[in-house]
Amino acid sequence: MRKFLPLVLIIFISLLAPQSLSAEEDWETRPIPTDVEVGVICVLDGCMMNLNACETQAAQQLRLNIREKMYKEGLSKEQTYAYLVQTYGEKVLAAPPKRGFNWTVWLAPFVVTIGGGALIYLGLEKWVLRSQENEEESTPVTLNPEDEKKLEEEIKKYI
Amino acid sequence: MAEAGYFSLVLALMLSLYGIIAFIIAARRDNPIFMASARGATLGVTLFSSLASFILIYFLITGDYSIKYVYEYTSNDLPLFYRLAAWWAGNAGSLLLWLFLLSWYTAMVAFSKKARNLTPYASAILLFNSAFFLFVLAFVTNPFERVAGWYPGAVIPDGAGMNPLLQNPGMVFHPVTTYLGYVGFAVPFAYAMTALLTKTGNDQWIKVTRHWTIIAWLFLTLGNLWGAQWAYAELGWGGYWGWDPVENASFIPWLTGSAFLHSVMIQERKNMLKTWNVVLITITYVLTLFGTFLVRSGVLTSVHAFGDSTLGKYFLIFTLLMLFFALDLIILRRDLLVQDANFESFLSKESSFLINNLILVGLAVAVFFGTVYPLVSEAVRGVKVSVGASFFNPVVAPLGIALFLLMGICPLIAWRKASPKNLIDNFLWPLIIALVCAGILFILGFRKGYALLGFATAMFTICTIILEILRGTKIRHKLTGEGYPKAFLGLMIRNRRRHGGYIIHFGLVLMLIGIVGSHTANLDMIQTLKPGQSVDIGNYHLTFNRLGEKPIGTSLDAVFADITVSDRSKGTLLGYVEPQKVFYPTSEQPMTEIGLRSTLKEDLYIILSTWDREGSATFKILINPLVSWLWIGGYIVILGAIFALWPGRGSQTGSKYVNTVNHFQPLEGGREG
Numbered sequence: 070m071r072k073f074l075p076l077v078l079i080i081f082i083s084l085l086a087p088q089s090l091s092a093e094e095d096w097e098t099r100p101i102p103t104d105v106e107v108g109v110i111c112v113l114d115g116c117m118m119n120l121n122a123c124e125t126q127a128a129q130q131l132r133l134n135i136r137e138k139m140y141k142e143g144l145s146k147e148q149t150y151a152y153l154v155q156t157y158g159e160k161v162l163a164a165p166p167k168r169g170f171n172w173t174v175w176l177a178p179f180v181v182t183i184g185g186g187a188l189i190y191l192g193l194e195k196w197v198l199r200s201q202e203n204e205e206e207s208t209p210v211t212l213n214p215e216d217e218k219k220l221e222e223e224i225k226k227y228i
Numbered sequence: 229m230a231e232a233g234y235f236s237l238v239l240a241l242m243l244s245l246y247g248i249i250a251f252i253i254a255a256r257r258d259n260p261i262f263m264a265s266a267r268g269a270t271l272g273v274t275l276f277s278s279l280a281s282f283i284l285i286y287f288l289i290t291g292d293y294s295i296k297y298v299y300e301y302t303s304n305d306l307p308l309f310y311r312l313a314a315w316w317a318g319n320a321g322s323l324l325l326w327l328f329l330l331s332w333y334t335a336m337v338a339f340s341k342k343a344r345n346l347t348p349y350a351s352a353i354l355l356f357n358s359a360f361f362l363f364v365l366a367f368v369t370n371p372f373e374r375v376a377g378w379y380p381g382a383v384i385p386d387g388a389g390m391n392p393l394l395q396n397p398g399m400v401f402h403p404v405t406t407y408l409g410y411v412g413f414a415v416p417f418a419y420a421m422t423a424l425l426t427k428t429g430n431d432q433w434i435k436v437t438r439h440w441t442i443i444a445w446l447f448l449t450l451g452n453l454w455g456a457q458w459a460y461a462e463l464g465w466g467g468y469w470g471w472d473p474v475e476n477a478s479f480i481p482w483l484t485g486s487a488f489l490h491s492v493m494i495q496e497r498k499n500m501l502k503t504w505n506v507v508l509i510t511i512t513y514v515l516t517l518f519g520t521f522l523v524r525s526g527v528l529t530s531v532h533a534f535g536d537s538t539l540g541k542y543f544l545i546f547t548l549l550m551l552f553f554a555l556d557l558i559i560l561r562r563d564l565l566v567q568d569a570n571f572e573s574f575l576s577k578e579s580s581f582l583i584n585n586l587i588l589v590g591l592a593v594a595v596f597f598g599t600v601y602p603l604v605s606e607a608v609r610g611v612k613v614s615v616g617a618s619f620f621n622p623v624v625a626p627l628g629i630a631l632f633l634l635m636g637i638c639p640l641i642a643w644r645k646a647s648p649k650n651l652i653d654n655f656l657w658p659l660i661i662a663l664v665c666a667g668i669l670f671i672l673g674f675r676k677g678y679a680l681l682g683f684a685t686a687m688f689t690i691c692t693i694i695l696e697i698l699r700g701t702k703i704r705h706k707l708t709g710e711g712y713p714k715a716f717l718g719l720m721i722r723n724r725r726r727h728g729g730y731i732i733h734f735g736l737v738l739m740l741i742g743i744v745g746s747h748t749a750n751l752d753m754i755q756t757l758k759p760g761q762s763v764d765i766g767n768y769h770l771t772f773n774r775l776g777e778k779p780i781g782t783s784l785d786a787v788f789a790d791i792t793v794s795d796r797s798k799g800t801l802l803g804y805v806e807p808q809k810v811f812y813p814t815s816e817q818p819m820t821e822i823g824l825r826s827t828l829k830e831d832l833y834i835i836l837s838t839w840d841r842e843g844s845a846t847f848k849i850l851i852n853p854l855v856s857w858l859w860i861g862g863y864i865v866i867l868g869a870i871f872a873l874w875p876g877r878g879s880q881t882g883s884k885y886v887n888t889v890n891h892f893q894p895l896e897g898g899r900e901g
Contacts, residue, residue, distance in 0.1 A: 100754050110614040119616050122465030124837060124848075125817065163616035165601065170609055174601040178594030178623055185586045193579055196571040 096140035101132055105146055109135070109153065112161050119163055230295055230372040233283035237370075240276035240331075241362035243269045247355045251338075255348035255426070263348060270338040270351060273358055277331040281315070281324055284371050288314050293384035296373045297321055303389035303814065305783035310390055313400040317390055319524060319539060320371035322403065326520075327361040329411045334358060337415060343436040349422035350415075357414055360546050369539055389814035398458030406451030406478050410516040412444025413485060417513035417554075420506050424557045429564035434492045434505065439873060441509075445489060446869040448482045453862040464820030464835050466752065466850040468858065471620040476599040477519030480592050484512040487588035490581050490638075497643065498578060502565040503558065504585070510554040515596075517547040522599070575651075580638040587631045594623045621747075625678055629685055632740050635733050636689030639726075640696055658691035674748065682744035689737045693730050720871075728872025735868055738861025745854025754837070756846040766851040768802070768832055769794040775843045786810045786821070789836050789845050793825055807836040807847065831855045 106121035113127035120128055138144045138152050153161045165171035212220065247269030254262035284297070288311050293299040301314040301321070316322040334354040340347060365371065375384065393399070416437035423433040455475060460468040469475060488508040494501045525540020558565070571578055597604075598615045605613045640654040666684040674680055697719070705715040720727045755763045757772040764770070773790040780786050788808040794801055805823030812819060823834035831852040839845040 103752055108618050110616060112614075117614065118465070119470065122463070122467060122470060124464070124820065124835070158612060159605075160602075160612040160614045162618070163614055164618035165605065165613045165615060170605070171613070174597055174604075174615070174619070175623070177597045178590055178627065181593045182586060182590030182627065185590065186583075189579075189582050189586060193571055193574055193582070197574060200572045 096136050097133065099136060099140050101135055101139070102146075105135065105139070105149070106132075108150065108163050110161055110163050112157050229283060230287070230292075230374065233280045233287075233372040234366070234370060236276040236280040236283070237362055237366045237372075240273045240280070241359060241366055243272040243276065244355045244359040244362060247273060248352045248359065251348040251352035251355065255352075266348065266351065267338050270335050270355060273355065273362075274331040274335040277324075277327050277358070277362075280365075280371075281328045284321060284324060285312065285315060288312065291387065293387045294374050294378045294382065295371075296375045297371045299375050299384060299387045301387070301390050303387040304385075305781065305813070306387075306390055306395075307781070309400065310395050313394070314390055316403045316407070317394050320365065320369040320373075322407070323361055323365055323369065324371050325404070326407050326411060327358060327365065329407055330354065330358050330361065330414065333411055333415055337418070343419075343432055345426060346419055346422045346428065346433060346436065349425050350418040353418035353421055354414060360542075364539065364542055368542060389812070392810070392812040392815050392819045393462060395812075396458055396462045398454050398461060402451055402454035402458055405447045405454060409444050409446075409448025409451050409478070410481070410520070412440060412447060413481060413509070413513050413516050415440040415444070416488075416509050420509045421554060421557055424506065424561040424564065427561065427564055429502075431492075431495050431499070431502075434495055438492070441485070441489060441492070442869055442873050445482070445485050446866060446873070448478060448485060449862070449865055449869070452478055452482060453859070453866075456862075457859065460855070461822065461824070462820075464822050466833050466835070466848070466852065468746075468855070471595075471598070471615075471617050473599050474519075474523050476595050477515075477522045480596050480599070481512045481515040481519065483588050483592040483595070484508055484515060487585045487592075488512055490588075491585050494578055494581055500571075500578070503562070506554075506558055506565065508585075510551070510558070511592075514547055514551045514554070515592075517543060517550065521547055575641065577638065577641045577643045580634060580641050584631070584634050584638055587627055587634065591624060591627045591631065594627065595620065598623065628740075629678070629681055632682075632685045632689055632737065635736065636685070636692040639730065639733070640692055654692065654695070658688045658695060661691050662688035676748055679744055679748040682740060686737045686740050686744070689733065693734050693737075697727070697730065722877075724874055725872050728868050728870075728874075731868030731871055732865050733868075735861045735864030735866075738857045738864060740861075742854050742856070742858030742861060745857065746852045749851075749853045751851040753849050754846065755849060756844055758842070758844045763849070764796050765849050766830070766832075767796045768851075769796040769799070770834075770849065772845065772847075775839055775845050780810060783813055784810055787818070787836070787839065789823070789834075789839075789847070791823060791834065791847075793832065805832065805834055807834045809836055826856055828856050829853065 103121055107119060109120040109131070111118050111120050111123040111125065111128045111131060113131055114125055116123060116125060116127065118128075120131060134156075135149055135153070138149045139146075144152065150162060154166075159166065165174055167175055247266050250262045250266035250269055253259060254266055284295075287295045287298045288302055289308065291298065291302060291304060291311075293302075297318055297320050298314075301317040302311055306314070314321065316325045334351060334357075337354055338347065338351040378384070416433070419433040419437045419440075423429075452475075455478065456468040459470065459475075463470075488505065491501050491505055491508060495505050521540055521543035524543055573579070598619050601615050602613055605611055636658065637655070642650055662684040665687040666680045669680055669683055674683075697716070700719045701712060701716040704710065704719045705712055708715065708718070710718060751766050753763070753765055757763060759772060759774050762769060762771040771792040771794070773792060775787065775789055777785065777787050786808045788806045791805050791807070792801065793803050793805055803825060805825055807823035808821040809818035810821055820835055823832075823836070825832040831850075833850040833852055835848040835850075837846045837848055
């Protein structure tokens with residue numbers, strides 16, 4: 070049996086070889102999920118377009134880089150992004166990472182909108198209160214039939 | 229002749245400076261002689277700016293490559309159509325186009341018979357703008373500069389040629405309309421500042437500039453729409469809006485301009501928000517300048533920035549100058565801006581307009597801060613960051629949905645005070661229909677929360693608009709006895725301002741459907757095919773027939789892929805598409821010409837990526853659902869704006885509502901939303 074072992078091993082390896090070769094080829098051509106590409110900026114040649122929108126040589130190089138990490142080395146999306154940031158800097162990501170000072174850009178629109186909403190509420194409260202006070206002081210107007218008829222005619226003109 | 233062009237600019241600059249002084253003297257001394265003289269100077273600026281423009285066009289058409297600008301942006305093989313478009317292909321030419329438009333707007337204001345008390349200062353402010361552009365053109369970026377080393381008699385046989393990306397009809401019209409919008413907002417700004425300078429505290433400036441504002445907004449809308457169409461067809465990445473800094477630069481003033489269009493209604497009706505309106509038009513005007521600074525300075529990387537740091541510096545200085553001038557004036561004249569009316573209720577059209585303004589401004593802040601954040605991050609942290617769709621989409625989407633919801637609510641709430649009954653009458657059915665729509669989509673398999681919310685919001689707003697028009701038609705039919713079609717037409721025409729607004733809202737909702745649709749059920753794949761091989765995507769069966777090469781015109785070559793499109797399930801032939809790569813002599817990289825099959829349901833969008841000698845080709849294939857509705861909606865928005873602008877009875881503002889019924893003022897010309 071022992072003397073057949075090398076043969077068995079050779080056959081086993083030869084069976085494996087094409088598979089590993091195809092896996093090697095596979096990672097280079099496998100498509101990158103759109104949600105991964107959308108989050109990356111093509112920084113290699115300074116075009117600064119989203120990777121999913123870029124077809125330059127630099128974009129192809131960056132894609133190869135991502136495929137190598139994701140498919141050859143088996144990194145997750147987040148790990149691949151971390152590698153890209155380490156290699157190219159934060160500008161490689163299509164959005165500032167949600168940490169530290171970057172929170173300002175993420176939160177500013179909502180802070181402004183909510184803060185503005187609070188100001189509007191306070192302003193409205195004041196104006197409505199003032200208006201109610203004025204209304205109490207004023208006397209309601211009743212239209213005589215002639216005025217009512219005039220009003221009706223006016224309304225007909227504009228509807 | 230180039231010298232004539234340059235002297236036209238210098239003369240126009242001198243005349244504009246004289247005109248500013250003459251207008252100020254005319255206003256301060258109420259002097260008709262100076263007024264006539266200032267108007268003459270304005271006309272001179274217009275004529276000399278036009279002359280300079282025509283001279284540049286002449287050089288572009290005749291191909292005088294001794295002119296540096298002509299050399300850099302045209303070549304012998306460039307078609308006449310694009311030779312004309314080269315006017316705005318580069319820095320100097322596009323600034324000349326801006327000046328040309330601004331000078332004509334200024335002349336229209338100076339010779340306007342409306343609001344003569346405001347004309348002198350408004351014209352002076354506009355002439356000051358012209359003077360800045362003339363200064364830049366005369367001393368910083370002269371469009372008539374000769375190429376280095378040129379001497380009289382020397383002939384330069386050919387030019388460097390135009391950027392291939394600009395050789396698309398969308399890029400021919402998009403800049404002109406965008407500039408018409410940008411320049412247009414200078415007019416209401418000039419009148420607002422004049423109202424403060426002349427201590428005119430009423431809403432006269434708003435009434436005078438209403439048409440100007442809508443025209444500026446209309447052109448800016450058209451500019452953004454055509455820009456998106458150009459990006460979709462020409463950039464070849466499958467999308468129409470990439471949140472590029474230059475796109476954002478024209479979108480931000482559009483947002484604040486839209487807020488201004490709504491908030492002025494409150495001042496017209498209730499004498500309120502005077503300060504806010506002046507601030508809003510100031511911000512909008514300043515943002516048009518700031519956008520130009522972004523485009524010209526090259527401080528941010530963009531697919532279509534001109535990038536010239538010297539020019540950017542001048543724009544930044546001018547932008548800050550105008551901002552401080554406006555803010556100073558607003559603070560000095562704050563007593564004029566005291567409002568004299570109150571809100572009767574939390575629940576009223578007025579308060580809903582405030583929320584509308586809040587969200588529009590919130591959106592503007594989001595886009596503005598996102599656009600400039602790379603600069604802020606670099607300045608504060610010393611770290612360069614990018615801000616793209618991954619930031620803008622999630623931040624803008626919730627605010628956008630809220631805005632569209634308000635679009636359905638605002639117009640149907642009563643002025644002054646809405647009752648619960650009013651709310652139930654107007655919103656119950658639209659709400660039920662929207663929920664049913666969301667339910668059906670959910671059953672059909674839609675699971676994305678934003679998509680469901682987006683479609684439901686769109687349905688709600690469409691229903692409120694239709695319900696309101698049906699109700700109005702019914703009332704008109706009852707009151708006048710007209711048949712329903714006539715009553716409908718009468719209703720629309722008698723109050724074009726209000727119903728033009730409804731048409732605009734309707735168009736915007738269709739755009740929302742297109743935007744949500746194209747982000748929801750889209751499909752994409754990258755596939756390498758040999759001739760004769762097929763691939764299935766969505767409901768399409770695509771067969772790659774062959775790869776070919778063909779000349780385009782006299783100097784361009786294209787590699788194209790011939791693809792047959794069939795129905796996947798029925799097998800019937802749907803047509804052929806031909807994605808291409810076009811080789812321009814002026815560009816190292818070939819340009820993408822997409823293969824597009826567009827229907828109301830979806831777009832089949834094919835990009836030819838690469839190919840090999842054996843004839844195999846790699847394609848990026850996308851299915852973009854409902855994109856056509858984005859364009860249809862956009863053109864309906866434009867139609868709505870034109871409808872609202874159409875002069876005559878029915879286009880005026882409505883009555884004023886101040887405090888209580890005691891102060892109800894007579895109707896002036898029509899009821900308005």
